[in-house]
Amino acid sequence: MRGTTIYLFELAWILPSVAIPVGMLVALIVTAYGAGIQVPGDAGRVDPTRLAETALFNEPGVVEVGPLRYEARIVAGVWFFTPNEIRVPAGSTVSFIATSRDIVHGFSLHGANVNLMLLPGRIARATARFDRPGEHLFLCHEYCGIAHHTMFGKVVVEARP
Amino acid sequence: MGSSQSAAHDFRAENRLTVAYLTVAHVALFIGVILGFLQALEYAGIDLYPRVSFLIKSYYHGLSLHGVLNVLVWTTFFISGFLTFVAVRALGTPLQGLTLGWMAFALMAAGLILAAVPLLRNEATVMFTFYPPMKAHWAFYLGLTLVVAATWLVALTLYRTYSAWREKHPEAWTPLAAFMALVTFAMWTIASLGITAEMIFLLLPWSFGLIEGTDALLARTLFWFTGHPIVYFWLLPAYISWYTMVPRQARGRLFSDPMARVSFLLFLMLSIPVGIHHQYADPGLQQHWKLLHAFLTFAVFFPSLLTFFNVVASLENGARARGGRGLVLWFGKLPWHDPSLVAQVLAMILFAFGGISGLINASYSLNLVVHNTAWVPGHFHLTVGTAVTLTFMGISYWLVPYLRGRALWNRQLALVQAWLWFVGMAIFSHSLHRLGLMGMPRRTMIGASSYLPLQLDWHADLPLVALGGTLLFISALFYFVNIAMTVVASRQPASVEIPTAEAMSGPEEALRILDRWWPWLAVTGLLILLAYGPTIAQLVTTTPLNAPGYRVW
Numbered sequence: 001m002r003g004t005t006i007y008l009f010e011l012a013w014i015l016p017s018v019a020i021p022v023g024m025l026v027a028l029i030v031t032a033y034g035a036g037i038q039v040p041g042d043a044g045r046v047d048p049t050r051l052a053e054t055a056l057f058n059e060p061g062v063v064e065v066g067p068l069r070y071e072a073r074i075v076a077g078v079w080f081f082t083p084n085e086i087r088v089p090a091g092s093t094v095s096f097i098a099t100s101r102d103i104v105h106g107f108s109l110h111g112a113n114v115n116l117m118l119l120p121g122r123i124a125r126a127t128a129r130f131d132r133p134g135e136h137l138f139l140c141h142e143y144c145g146i147a148h149h150t151m152f153g154k155v156v157v158e159a160r161p
Numbered sequence: 162m163g164s165s166q167s168a169a170h171d172f173r174a175e176n177r178l179t180v181a182y183l184t185v186a187h188v189a190l191f192i193g194v195i196l197g198f199l200q201a202l203e204y205a206g207i208d209l210y211p212r213v214s215f216l217i218k219s220y221y222h223g224l225s226l227h228g229v230l231n232v233l234v235w236t237t238f239f240i241s242g243f244l245t246f247v248a249v250r251a252l253g254t255p256l257q258g259l260t261l262g263w264m265a266f267a268l269m270a271a272g273l274i275l276a277a278v279p280l281l282r283n284e285a286t287v288m289f290t291f292y293p294p295m296k297a298h299w300a301f302y303l304g305l306t307l308v309v310a311a312t313w314l315v316a317l318t319l320y321r322t323y324s325a326w327r328e329k330h331p332e333a334w335t336p337l338a339a340f341m342a343l344v345t346f347a348m349w350t351i352a353s354l355g356i357t358a359e360m361i362f363l364l365l366p367w368s369f370g371l372i373e374g375t376d377a378l379l380a381r382t383l384f385w386f387t388g389h390p391i392v393y394f395w396l397l398p399a400y401i402s403w404y405t406m407v408p409r410q411a412r413g414r415l416f417s418d419p420m421a422r423v424s425f426l427l428f429l430m431l432s433i434p435v436g437i438h439h440q441y442a443d444p445g446l447q448q449h450w451k452l453l454h455a456f457l458t459f460a461v462f463f464p465s466l467l468t469f470f471n472v473v474a475s476l477e478n479g480a481r482a483r484g485g486r487g488l489v490l491w492f493g494k495l496p497w498h499d500p501s502l503v504a505q506v507l508a509m510i511l512f513a514f515g516g517i518s519g520l521i522n523a524s525y526s527l528n529l530v531v532h533n534t535a536w537v538p539g540h541f542h543l544t545v546g547t548a549v550t551l552t553f554m555g556i557s558y559w560l561v562p563y564l565r566g567r568a569l570w571n572r573q574l575a576l577v578q579a580w581l582w583f584v585g586m587a588i589f590s591h592s593l594h595r596l597g598l599m600g601m602p603r604r605t606m607i608g609a610s611s612y613l614p615l616q617l618d619w620h621a622d623l624p625l626v627a628l629g630g631t632l633l634f635i636s637a638l639f640y641f642v643n644i645a646m647t648v649v650a651s652r653q654p655a656s657v658e659i660p661t662a663e664a665m666s667g668p669e670e671a672l673r674i675l676d677r678w679w680p681w682l683a684v685t686g687l688l689i690l691l692a693y694g695p696t697i698a699q700l701v702t703t704t705p706l707n708a709p710g711y712r713v714w
Contacts, residue, residue: 006666009474010420017466021459028455028525037526039441041448048708078713103711104292104377106442106533110600115529117443119377120294120708124444139612141533141602143288145295145713146219149610 040116040124043097048120051075051101056123062086065095072155074098076105076118078145081138084153089160093129106142109155117142133159175249175256180564181266182242183557185273186235187644190550193231194637196223201589201630203608204623218283220606221714226280228289232545234273236395237308239553241269241315243398243560244342247405248319250659251339257321265314268307276304286714288604290384291364293375296710299368306360309353316346334668334676337418338405338661344425345397347678348390351685352433355386367710374707378445379700385436386693393432395545397425399552402505403472406556408662410502411495413479416471418664419671424471426675427464430685434692435461441528450696451525457692458523465516472509478665500575501660504555507583508548511590515543518594533604536597539590547586551579554640559657561647568653570646574639581636589629592622 031037051057060075060082068091075082076098088094098107100118107116112128130136140151196217199209203220210220217223249256256262279285279298287297323335323343335343363380366372408415415421437454440446477491485491496502518540521527531537562569569575597603599618607613607623674680 006417010417010470013470014467017463017470020466021462024520024524025456025459028527031526032452035526037529039448039451039525039529040444042445045445047705078711100377103295103713104381106602108533108600108602113526113529115442115532117440117533119381119444121376121704122378122443122445137600137612137615139600139602141605142292143221143224143604145711146221148221148604149606152612 037113040126043123043125045121046099046123048099048101051099056097057099062088062094068092070094072096072098074107075101076107076140076151077101078103079140079147079151081107081140081151081153086153086155088130088155088157090133090157091129091131091160092157093127094155095125095127098124103144104142105140105144105151107138108141109136109138111136114138115141130155130157133157170253170255172249172255174259175245175262176564178256178259178262178266179242179246179560182238182245183561183564185270186238186242187641189230189234189238189273190637191641193227193235194634196227197231198630198634199223200227201627201634203606204630205627206608206623207627208608219286219714220609221288221604222283222286224604225286225288229276229280231550232289232395232541233305233308235553236545236549237312238269238273240345240394240398241265241312243553243556244345244401245315245319246560247401248339248342249322251336251342251405252322252326254322254326256318257325258318261314261321262318265311265318268314269311272304272307272309272311274304275307276301283714290388292384293364293367293377293380294708294710296368296712299365302360302364302368306357306365309357309360312346312353313350316350319343319346337415337421337664337668338401340422340676341397341401341404341425344429345394345401347682348397348429348432348685349394351689352387352390352394355383355436356388359383359387363706367706372706374705374709376700376704376706376708378443379704381440381443382437382446382697382700385439386433386697387436389436389439390432392541392545393428395549397428399505399508399549400425400468400472402552402556403468403509404475405662406660407472407502407505408475408479409660410499410505411476411479412482413475413477413662415662415664416474416478417666418668419666419675420467420471422668422671422675424464424467426681427467428461429681430688431457431461431464433685434688435523437692437696438523438525438528441525442532446696450692453692455523455525457688459520462516462520462523469513469516475662476506498572498576500569500572500579501555501558503576504558504579504582505552507579508551508555511543511551511583511586512548514590515540515548519544531597533602534597535593535601535603537603539593539597542586542590542593547582547590551582551586554582555579557644559660561644562651562655563657563659565648565651566655567647567651568655568657570643570651574643578636578639578643581632581639585629585632585636587629588625589633592625592629596622596626 060073063071065071070088072086098118100120105118114126114128116124136155138153279301285297285301287295363375367375404421435454435458438458480491480494483494485494
């Protein structure tokens, strides 16, 4: 039969072509659920025009919520983060809870697996642990107008006495 | 392709339509690459924007033009012209509804002009993603909506041509190239419903002042419903060339026709229910839906692997017929003197790397490292910027001479052009990938950024972005000179044939269901309903449209 060798070649390619993506999927599920590296989910809604009257965002800043546990409540707007400096002691676990007061912004925190879109109307949430003293830059990574490239801040991890 | 009817019909009228589309496409690409050059230089600290401020108001103004012109206009116009050309010839049937075809072109051109006016006047500096509540001039939204509507008319002309053919050939297999063109437009027509809904229900009434506010998440979700499959709308026409033309140009035959059909049907079904992989970092969407879209994205990788195998096997067939030997050394025996083939083979090589970086984007947790960094433009300059664009350039190297009836002006220059694009893109894209891994954001005026002085690790790679971008710009200039001179100055008559590959293994032994439409369209609809239904229903029913608009540029 004319097609037989072609059929065998096809099969020899199709099987690994199925195996490769399936293998990668398994790795992905293991990292998401085994190692707990998760993308943001649904953390609720907020009225972007009434942030000043909304708990969580009426007083942006860092709040200690437990021993070495902090919440950083951040409001993004053109073209700054409030607060733009977050100080925590080494060993802290920080929950970043953020939203936008105007248009779409981004929150990319270097040296931690924190990468969030900040959409008006939505609460974005991610958690990171900072073991060593040092500085981590965070910046807006979604185009947000003419001064987008000036929008940044930092997390300062301080050595514990 | 060459059936008896094509001899009877000379397709001159259809050619004129193709010429019209290709002309607009090339003007868009030309303006777009000039702006791209300015961006690449800016990364290296060479800020030329003050010198062109009479025309281009800012880096972001230029970037919006670059994105819209290159990624939306160049592709859509080229594809509409090229697939019309391919389909009527493959079917050996005149375009059914030539007037409708010209109406489609006129509507697309009118939409383009309507969108281009605010874009050029810095009234729509919102990038090609135009995420609200950033608010552009209404004409920008209306213009883009008309361009989308025009693509449906193109689809309609192709469908009517197919129906006319089918009536005369009730038992025959749809010719492969026509089948692929139809799948491409069927997929796109369904995919474009997302952006159409975004325009009609959110952006147009909002920009006309009929409704007060909008919602960022709902708009993004509708946008990416279309925004991912649109990359397959760009890519599949390049695949059509790789499957049905390049094997002939390599003096070989297509390895497997049924496998090619299977891969296109998989693209039809799997291109659309994957868009949320662009929204992994978005709040307000549940993780299990994001994960489902990750699964389906890995599934759509499968037909790409089938394509890779089938196309490479076809190239190997041609190279071995020319005396190629060895496991990989046969590659050297491809006709490396043919600029059309060289451009497309080089596009394939870089596309392999683009596929790999795309898989990383799609990989859920890994996406946290690269989302919205320079990695992403690094990735899509390999895909739409090379796999698609360099392939379309390669196609133009035979198509423009064919349509003009004159030989390509300078084949050596065309060969240099293709290699220069390859080398320039390798440098450019590699640097952007590296910078992305170091956390450099995309769509940002990096040379002027406040944090650049703090990011010492970026400094070594930024000049390489400019170097790669410069090589790409020179390559593009060589391309435009060659195409323009072919049209106006070439005196040699063309001896171009339309490359048409035969298949080693034809469709005859395959299952007839591969040439049916309804089963596959039904599965497509079901997968979309499953992957998007609950999320969109929940967003539509619970989202207040309360975000006011802003002009921030």
